[in-house]
Amino acid sequence: MLEVKNLTKVYDGGVQALTDISFTVPSGQFLAVIGLSGSGKSTLLRCINRLIEPTAGQIIWNGVDITAASPDEMRRIRRRIGMVFQHFNLVHRSKVITNVLAGRLGYINPAWSLLNRFPDQDVKNAMRQLARVGIADKANMRADELSGGQQQRVGIARALMQDPEMILADEPVASLDPVLAHSIMKHLEEINKKDGVTVLCSLHFLDLVHRYADRVIALNEGRLVFEGLPSEIDDEKFKDIYGREAERVG
Amino acid sequence: MKSTTTKNTSLWKSVRLGATILLVFVVYAYGFEITQVNLDELRSPQRQESLVRVTRALFQPDLFTYKQDESVVNTPIYVPCPEGGSVPAPTPEDRSAPYLVFSPGCANPGDTIQVEGFNFYPNAEGALRFIPGNDPTTKLALGSDTVATDAEGHFVATLKIPDRQSPQAQYVRATLRRNTGLPQLTDTARDTWEKIVETVFLALLATTLGTILAIPLSFIAARNLMKSVKSPLGSISLSILGWPVGIVGGYFVVDQVSAFSAPLAENIYLNLLGGALAPVAAMLAARWALPEMETQTPGVPLRIARLASLFLAALVGFFGLYQVASLMVNLGALIGDRLGSFEFLGNFMVQSGDIIRTITPVVGSLAVGGAVSSFFSRLGQRGTEKLTKSQVKLMNLVLATTAGAVVLALLGQAIEWLYELNRPDITRWGMSLVGAAAGALLALFTEAKTSLPIGLAVYTVTRTILNTLRSIEALVMAIVFVIAVGIGPFAGVMALGLHTIVSLAKLYSEQVESILPGPLEAIEATGANRLQTIVYAVIPQIIPPYISYTMYRWDINVRMSTIIGFVGGGGIGFLLQQNINLLNYRAASAQMLAIAIVVATMDYISSTLRERYV
Numbered sequence: 058m059l060e061v062k063n064l065t066k067v068y069d070g071g072v073q074a075l076t077d078i079s080f081t082v083p084s085g086q087f088l089a090v091i092g093l094s095g096s097g098k099s100t101l102l103r104c105i106n107r108l109i110e111p112t113a114g115q116i117i118w119n120g121v122d123i124t125a126a127s128p129d130e131m132r133r134i135r136r137r138i139g140m141v142f143q144h145f146n147l148v149h150r151s152k153v154i155t156n157v158l159a160g161r162l163g164y165i166n167p168a169w170s171l172l173n174r175f176p177d178q179d180v181k182n183a184m185r186q187l188a189r190v191g192i193a194d195k196a197n198m199r200a201d202e203l204s205g206g207q208q209q210r211v212g213i214a215r216a217l218m219q220d221p222e223m224i225l226a227d228e229p230v231a232s233l234d235p236v237l238a239h240s241i242m243k244h245l246e247e248i249n250k251k252d253g254v255t256v257l258c259s260l261h262f263l264d265l266v267h268r269y270a271d272r273v274i275a276l277n278e279g280r281l282v283f284e285g286l287p288s289e290i291d292d293e294k295f296k297d298i299y300g301r302e303a304e305r306v307g
Numbered sequence: 308m309k310s311t312t313t314k315n316t317s318l319w320k321s322v323r324l325g326a327t328i329l330l331v332f333v334v335y336a337y338g339f340e341i342t343q344v345n346l347d348e349l350r351s352p353q354r355q356e357s358l359v360r361v362t363r364a365l366f367q368p369d370l371f372t373y374k375q376d377e378s379v380v381n382t383p384i385y386v387p388c389p390e391g392g393s394v395p396a397p398t399p400e401d402r403s404a405p406y407l408v409f410s411p412g413c414a415n416p417g418d419t420i421q422v423e424g425f426n427f428y429p430n431a432e433g434a435l436r437f438i439p440g441n442d443p444t445t446k447l448a449l450g451s452d453t454v455a456t457d458a459e460g461h462f463v464a465t466l467k468i469p470d471r472q473s474p475q476a477q478y479v480r481a482t483l484r485r486n487t488g489l490p491q492l493t494d495t496a497r498d499t500w501e502k503i504v505e506t507v508f509l510a511l512l513a514t515t516l517g518t519i520l521a522i523p524l525s526f527i528a529a530r531n532l533m534k535s536v537k538s539p540l541g542s543i544s545l546s547i548l549g550w551p552v553g554i555v556g557g558y559f560v561v562d563q564v565s566a567f568s569a570p571l572a573e574n575i576y577l578n579l580l581g582g583a584l585a586p587v588a589a590m591l592a593a594r595w596a597l598p599e600m601e602t603q604t605p606g607v608p609l610r611i612a613r614l615a616s617l618f619l620a621a622l623v624g625f626f627g628l629y630q631v632a633s634l635m636v637n638l639g640a641l642i643g644d645r646l647g648s649f650e651f652l653g654n655f656m657v658q659s660g661d662i663i664r665t666i667t668p669v670v671g672s673l674a675v676g677g678a679v680s681s682f683f684s685r686l687g688q689r690g691t692e693k694l695t696k697s698q699v700k701l702m703n704l705v706l707a708t709t710a711g712a713v714v715l716a717l718l719g720q721a722i723e724w725l726y727e728l729n730r731p732d733i734t735r736w737g738m739s740l741v742g743a744a745a746g747a748l749l750a751l752f753t754e755a756k757t758s759l760p761i762g763l764a765v766y767t768v769t770r771t772i773l774n775t776l777r778s779i780e781a782l783v784m785a786i787v788f789v790i791a792v793g794i795g796p797f798a799g800v801m802a803l804g805l806h807t808i809v810s811l812a813k814l815y816s817e818q819v820e821s822i823l824p825g826p827l828e829a830i831e832a833t834g835a836n837r838l839q840t841i842v843y844a845v846i847p848q849i850i851p852p853y854i855s856y857t858m859y860r861w862d863i864n865v866r867m868s869t870i871i872g873f874v875g876g877g878g879i880g881f882l883l884q885q886n887i888n889l890l891n892y893r894a895a896s897a898q899m900l901a902i903a904i905v906v907a908t909m910d911y912i913s914s915t916l917r918e919r920y921v
Contacts, residue, residue, distance in 0.1 A: 146828060166598060
């Protein structure tokens with residue numbers, strides 16, 4: 058279970074990105090995070106694995122206070138939290154298989170990984186994950202030779218290599234066309250339903266939210282403005298989340 | 308009101324423009340004065356004559372020459388004419404060999420006679436001279452008349468008879484030369500070739516040395532990597548203290564290994580055995596100590612055993628390194644004698660072995676220093692996490708005071724050594740006191756458990772050092788190295804290498820700063836540590852620009868190494884400067900030509916390679 062308590066983030070320049078956010082995510086839930094661009098979705102997700110250091114508040118995951126973890130503990134926590142990014146964030150010049158294997162870096166001994174050595178079982182596992190997302194034949198290509206949808210699958214395979222208990226997906230389909238978007242969302246859904254991995258996924262399109270999410274939280278200017286089921290977002294709620302002038306498109 | 312403001316502004320603008328023009332005028336006028344611009348000098352006939360001479364010489368590089376055949380004919384002549392009329396010139400018996408005919412056949416001093424030559428080399432040039440005395444074989448010759456033969460080998464010339472009188476016959480000598488065979492390289496060309504090869508390899512070695520050392524420096528000098536490095540004060544202080552402790556300890560340990568290894572160094576079979584077995588043993592020990600994957604945190608006894616195993620592995624590794632070095636020295640000396648013209652391969656092995664032997668203590672103590680420092684830093688980190696705030700505060704106070712005192716005491720020792728002050732009360736105790744006070748103040752005024760941006764501090768210090776060193780020209784560094792290692796290409800390698808390190812580190816670090824942050828973030832999110840992040844997210848992104856900059860730097864180094872010889876740094880510059888000083892412009896021209904060819908070739912190669920890799 059993930060508990061976020063009174064989370065606040067103020068950036069160095071004084072920008073208030075998150076204000077007093079509190080919510081709870083039971084293990085195995087698919088939680089969608091919605092809100093306008095700049096509403097703090099990315100900051101929220103990055104605070105959870107402390108890629109961004111929270112200013113105040115607590116994040117407690119399975120009874121462990123993430124915000125108080127030492128660097129060593131943080132490394133062990135992070136390796137159980139997979140992350141998927143809007144721009145995929147693959148290392149372009151590395152091979153696909155190397156990008157996937159990078160998901161094991163939190164587990165293997167640093168000294169050997171510096172020599173680019175991975176245990177055999179990890180290499181086999183990497184091939185299995187690539188097969189799971191349907192691009193096993195691309196394993197030895199360079200990452201930047203792949204199309205956007207394929208790159209995001211590599212990103213998911215990398216997250217799966219971490220043997221995650223939770224996946225943070227930061228607008229995973231925002232750079233993809235609608236058909237690809239559904240195929241990527243289906244992979245996340247499968248991981249959530251079949252493996253029981255908690256998924257926190259920020260999304261732009263409400264139809265995706267309705268289709269995939271168990272529950273929704275909405276942010277507006279860094280504040281939590283809605284928490285509930287996708288079906289509860291009516292026109293009035295919609296205007297609360299996206300502003301008075303907004304019109305529904307999806 | 309508004310119009311007057313506009314007017315004022317435009318007036319003010321005009322005044323400003325006028326002042327600017329005046330200022331520019333004054334600056335350039337002063338510049339002309341300082342740089343002594345003077346076209347009169349250029350117009351003076353003396354200057355023009357030398358300019359023409361030098362220009363012509365520069366366009367005739369001394370590259371090729373012919374072997375020359377000489378045909379020398381000495382024909383007797385009487386000066387003055389003997390009593391009783393003229394003596395007819397003796398008619399040569401052999402009309403097919405070269406011969407000279409004078410008219411008249413004798414002459415008084417100061418007379419001009421006509422000399423005709425027959426059967427010499429066709430279309431050849433040579434000298435026609437008067438040989439005083441009565442010995443036709445003497446080297447002494449007077450006059451500097453030149454003659455040129457026609458297609459039949461015939462020439463007609465006049466010769467002024469000098470005031471040398473003798474009752475017996477003296478001689479007139481015609482020396483004609485012709486080129487034979489194919490053109491051959493001159494000695495200058497050979498020397499130039501030898502030195503230009505030296506130049507290219509000087510640049511290669513300097514670039515290699517520079518690249519190897521610039522890469523780690525470039526990560527430390529990259530703001531985006533260092534910005535996020537933060538550590539609590541206790542950890543920083545301990546890691547600072549770890550460096551001197553580790554370096555001294557490391558030097559001692561490596562020295563012991565060296566002493567242990569020395570008696571085994573002479574026997575080549577022992578070298579072979581040691582050099583082969585030691586790395587394997589070290590590898591096995593390291594593999595046991597560093598399992599590929601750790602599922603749960605190991606207990607304390609196991610950790611200590613692993614640490615001991617790593618230490619042993621390091622000892623065995625250093626032993627192996629010494630044995631390999633001895634092996635290279637012995638084997639190189641052995642095969643060097645038998646390789647003939649490939650002796651340089653043996654020499655290379657001997658020198659490389661010697662280099663390994665020399666730098667092992669340095670590298671070893673630095674490595675141990677780094678290891679101890681990072682171990683201490685972890686201790687500090689742990690301590691900061693485990694202890695209460697007030698305990699941490701006390702720990703910080705003690706450690707920061709000690710670290711400050713040690714750092715400034717070391718700095719004081721450096722000052723003492725440089726300026727020979729002989730004032731230990733200031734350089735040792737005074738400095739320690741200041742450092743201790745600074746450390747204590749820092750500890751008092753920082754919150755007990757906050758992390759300080761040590762990364763930014765290291766970054767700033769590194770950048771400052773790099774910028775300072777970079778502003779010292781390689782030529783100036785070469786002068787220092789010539790004093791340290793003597794005149795020759797090695798001094799040039801050191802100077803260019805040092806300059807390459809600092810300038811490449813700067814260029815590289817700018818590349819690191821411009822990488823995409825996304826992959827960095829993604830790798831960090833997997834739980835990778837800092838080093839892993841660099842290897843998996845940073846290095847793949849910077850390989851192309853690194854190759855490109857390295858090529859570019861080699862290009863620059865070739866260019867630089869052509870002139871580093873001016874200050875004794877070896878390479879072709881030495882020859883060039885020598886020939887210019889000797890006014891031997893044709894030889895200097897050959898060297899300039901060689902430089903131009905090599906630089907242009909390097910330019911082409913490096914741009915082609917850069918295009919391919921980027």
